[in-house]
Amino acid sequence: MSSIIDFLNSVIWSPVLVYLLLITGLYFTFVTRFMQIRHLKEMVTLLFGGQESEQGVSSFQAFALAVSGRVGTGNIAGVATAIALGGPGALFWMWVIAFLGAGSAFVEAALAQIYKEEVDNLYRGGPSYYIEKGLGMKWYAVLFSLSSVIAMGLLLPGVQANSIAAGITTAFGISPYITGAVIVALLACIIFGGVHRMGKAAEILVPIMAGAYILIALIIIGVNIAHLPAVIALIFKSAFGVDAAFGGILGMAISWGVKRGIYSNEAGQGTGPMAAAAAEVSHPAKQGLVQAFSVYVDTLFVCSATGFMILLTGAYNVQNKVGGFIVENVPGVDYGPAYTQMAVDSLIPGFGSKFVAIALFLFAFTTLMAYYYYAETCILYLFKSGHHHKRVINFMRFVLLAAVYYGAVRTASLAWGMGDVGVGLMAWLNIIAIILLRKPALDCLKDYEEQLAAGIDPHYNSTKMGVKNADFWSKGYKHHKDYKKHHHNI
Numbered sequence: 001m002s003s004i005i006d007f008l009n010s011v012i013w014s015p016v017l018v019y020l021l022l023i024t025g026l027y028f029t030f031v032t033r034f035m036q037i038r039h040l041k042e043m044v045t046l047l048f049g050g051q052e053s054e055q056g057v058s059s060f061q062a063f064a065l066a067v068s069g070r071v072g073t074g075n076i077a078g079v080a081t082a083i084a085l086g087g088p089g090a091l092f093w094m095w096v097i098a099f100l101g102a103g104s105a106f107v108e109a110a111l112a113q114i115y116k117e118e119v120d121n122l123y124r125g126g127p128s129y130y131i132e133k134g135l136g137m138k139w140y141a142v143l144f145s146l147s148s149v150i151a152m153g154l155l156l157p158g159v160q161a162n163s164i165a166a167g168i169t170t171a172f173g174i175s176p177y178i179t180g181a182v183i184v185a186l187l188a189c190i191i192f193g194g195v196h197r198m199g200k201a202a203e204i205l206v207p208i209m210a211g212a213y214i215l216i217a218l219i220i221i222g223v224n225i226a227h228l229p230a231v232i233a234l235i236f237k238s239a240f241g242v243d244a245a246f247g248g249i250l251g252m253a254i255s256w257g258v259k260r261g262i263y264s265n266e267a268g269q270g271t272g273p274m275a276a277a278a279a280e281v282s283h284p285a286k287q288g289l290v291q292a293f294s295v296y297v298d299t300l301f302v303c304s305a306t307g308f309m310i311l312l313t314g315a316y317n318v319q320n321k322v323g324g325f326i327v328e329n330v331p332g333v334d335y336g337p338a339y340t341q342m343a344v345d346s347l348i349p350g351f352g353s354k355f356v357a358i359a360l361f362l363f364a365f366t367t368l369m370a371y372y373y374y375a376e377t378c379i380l381y382l383f384k385s386g387h388h389h390k391r392v393i394n395f396m397r398f399v400l401l402a403a404v405y406y407g408a409v410r411t412a413s414l415a416w417g418m419g420d421v422g423v424g425l426m427a428w429l430n431i432i433a434i435i436l437l438r439k440p441a442l443d444c445l446k447d448y449e450e451q452l453a454a455g456i457d458p459h460y461n462s463t464k465m466g467v468k469n470a471d472f473w474s475k476g477y478k479h480h481k482d483y484k485k486h487h488h489n490i
Helices: 002-012 015-031 040-047 059-070 077-086 089-114 127-135 138-155 157-172 176-191 195-223 225-239 247-265 272-276 284-313 337-345 352-382 389-409 412-436 438-453
Strands: 117-119 122-124 317-319 325-328
Touching: 002 412, 015 089, 015 247, 015 412, 015 438, 040 284, 077 089, 077 247, 077 284, 077 317, 077 337, 089 127, 089 225, 089 247, 089 272, 089 284, 089 412, 089 438, 122 352, 127 138, 127 272, 127 352, 127 412, 138 157, 138 352, 138 389, 138 412, 157 176, 157 337, 157 352, 157 389, 157 412, 176 352, 176 389, 195 225, 195 284, 195 337, 195 352, 225 247, 225 284, 247 284, 247 412, 272 284, 272 352, 284 337, 284 438, 337 352, 352 389, 412 438
Parallel strands: none
Antiparallel strands: 117 122, 317 325
């Protein structure tokens, strides 16, 4: 099984995909005139100025749901893996893919809003919807949905559950079998409660978990502030192969930085748009900007927190691609959460393993919530013309819960390999789609900026914009009579 997964990863995650993701992000950054810098203040304003209705969640709840998907095991174990296999320079390439990926995240989220539908009195959308409606390629849309259901329902949950179980076992000595059962019970309460309950749970958990984690990181950076200039210099030198020790693994730094960056922030992968489509907004560009900001939160804040904790405390090894180690600061310690646990332990001995275990639980649990939502969205797409989708969704809920329990009690290496297959497959299918569909998204941004410049609260009209099959917006945006929060005028 492992050899098959390794072969699939070598094909899917070839250098072609790595550079395609970088080039696509660079292209969208230039054609939007560095939107991710120009509209940074706007992103934050929009984040807290949305509304909630029976059909859709608020901008902040959609943001929190997307961040709950993005901020997961990859932010702790993924960063450690990138440093162990690509050297300190991998962190720089994670920053690069986050900055460029914000452009891709805007485009895919705006497209999700433009082509969204109302299904069972809830907003649904994402790559399958914009591929079918925008490109007119039903087979391509079905292929993406099938890939997503397999990835989110079967391949990826095991990574998160396994990390939770491993962290809890290390910190508290609790059996993975018990931890797995608790995760399943808690997750079942959330996923059987529906999208609004998920939105509420994410809205509460995400800020708490990310804030506490970054606070601990800032304390560790403060304690080791004297070493910070040297560590920053090491990151940049390693990223470009200037550092003598890491010059031989420059390609690994780029590859693992981009690979783990995409795994962590999901920009261009096609999952974020599914959360974006659920938002109640008056213009698609609004949620596009909010989703672009979520990429920043994931990589520039949370991943950086992990990277600096590990590098400042020296709690890492770097493997040599020809065998052995280039750096071996912690002999006998496998790369993964243990690096972060040791980094926090350097500040408060005995606290690190417990703190990281709790952080891992919150990070990974909210990611499991998001995975379920994405799988459900794709099932609704696949069965939208029939009457059996509720039965299929209930079946999928039990399959996902089984996958979660299985993942909690199995080994980690196979889980990560299967997860990479799922992420890579979705990224290939989605990135090609958003390149082909770039015009409606870019026109949407231009329309938003023109209305903003005129001093009015931007509203979108697909008929006026000449966008076909965007039925939700064909007569402009109408406030739902049941909206619960007044829209914040910009």
